[in-house]
Every structure is written in structure tokens, then in C-alpha cells.
Amino acid sequence: MQSLDEPDARQTADAERRVSELDSALGKALARLDEIQAEAAALDTRRTAAAEALSVASREQTAADAQLATLLQVQRAADENAPLDDWLNRRGLGALPRLWQKIRIDHGWETAVEAVLRERLHALRVGDLGELGSLGADRPPVKA
Structure with a gap:
């Protein structure tokens, strides 16, 4: 049977100190990991909220684009009515502003x-309905 030597007190103290240092470093690393995980969760919550806001804004933009396209189409149709434009110009009414150019509509309406x-x-x-008095007998062209 072999006998075991007494452990060296200095080596034991060094090992215990090293274990204590490693335990402290591990505790700090675990605490930092908890902080990072909490930050990641908060960032994920913010990312989700931002993605939802982006989705809402995208839907609103799509609706506004569709509304604008419709308005432009209606405006082009009105502007491209050559017979009516000719009739208005012959009577000096072609330069008058259109209603849509003068009214201001509150947001949402x-x-x-x-x-x-x-x-x-x-x-x-x-401006003056008297300007239209002579138009009674000369009707504008019918809508095509």
C-alpha cells in the first residue's frame, strides 16, 4: 500500500483562491448574462412594436396611394373632356377654378x-351667377 502525501498547504490555498476567483467570475458572468437577456427581451418587445407600427403605416400608405390614384384618375377624366373644355373656353369659363382646387377638407373627412x-x-x-345668365340656351355637351 502506498501512502498519500499530505497536501501542500500553499498549493491548497492557491487552488482554493483560484476556485473562489472563478466562482466570483462565474457569478459576474451569470449576472451579466441575466442583464443581456433582459435587454434582449426589451429590444424584442420594441422590435415587435416597431414592426406593428410599420405594418400600420404601410397599410395607411397603401390606402392613401389607392385614394390618390382614384383621385388622379377622376381628375384626368374631367380634364380630358375635350368637348366640355372647348365649350367652357368658348364661353370664357375655362380658366375658372374647379371646386376641388378651392375647398380645404379637414383631415379624416x-x-x-x-x-x-x-x-x-x-x-x-x-363668383357672380349673373355671368351664367346667357348660357341658358347654349347647353354644354352631354357627358360621354
Whole structure:
């Protein structure tokens, strides 16, 4: 049987000190890991909220783009009515502003105003109805 030597007190103290240092470093690393995981969770929550806000903004932009496309189409149709334009120009009314160029609509009411007025948005703004007195016998061309 072999006998075991007494452990060296200095080596034991060094090993215990090293274990204590490693335990302390491990505790600090675990605490930092907890902090990083909490930060990651907070960032994930912010990312989710930002993605949702982006989705809402994208839907609103798509709706606004569609509304703009519709308005431009209606405006082009009104602007491209050559017979009516000729008739208006012959009577000196071609330069009058259209209703849609003069009215200001509060935010959120655009769709309601468009739904109610429709083609009337292209009506001419006449300052004095007396200017229209001579037009009774000369009707504008019919809508194509």
C-alpha cells in the first residue's frame, strides 16, 4: 500500500483562491448574462412594436396611394373632356377654378366629402351667377 502525501498547504490555498476567483467570475458572468437577456427581451418587445407600427403605416400608405390614384384618375377624366373644355373656353369659363382646387377638407373627412360630392368636385367656382345668365340656351355637351 502506498501512502498519500499530505497536501501542500500553499498549493491548497492557491487552488482554493483560484476556485473562489472563478466562482466570483462565474457569478459576474451569470449576472451579466441575466442583464443581456433582459435587454434582449426589451429590444424584442420594441422590435415587435416597431414592426406593428410599420405594418400600420404601410397599410395607411397603401390606402392613401389607392385614394390618390382614384383621385388622379377622376381628375384626368374631367380634364380630358375635350368637348366640355372647348365649350367652357368658348364661353370664357375655362380658366375658372374647379371646386376641388378651392375647398380645404379637414383631415379624416376626405372620403366622406368625395363620396357626397363625387363629380361635383369638378364644378366651376363662379363668383357672380349673373355671368351664367346667357348660357341658358347654349347647353354644354352631354357627358360621354
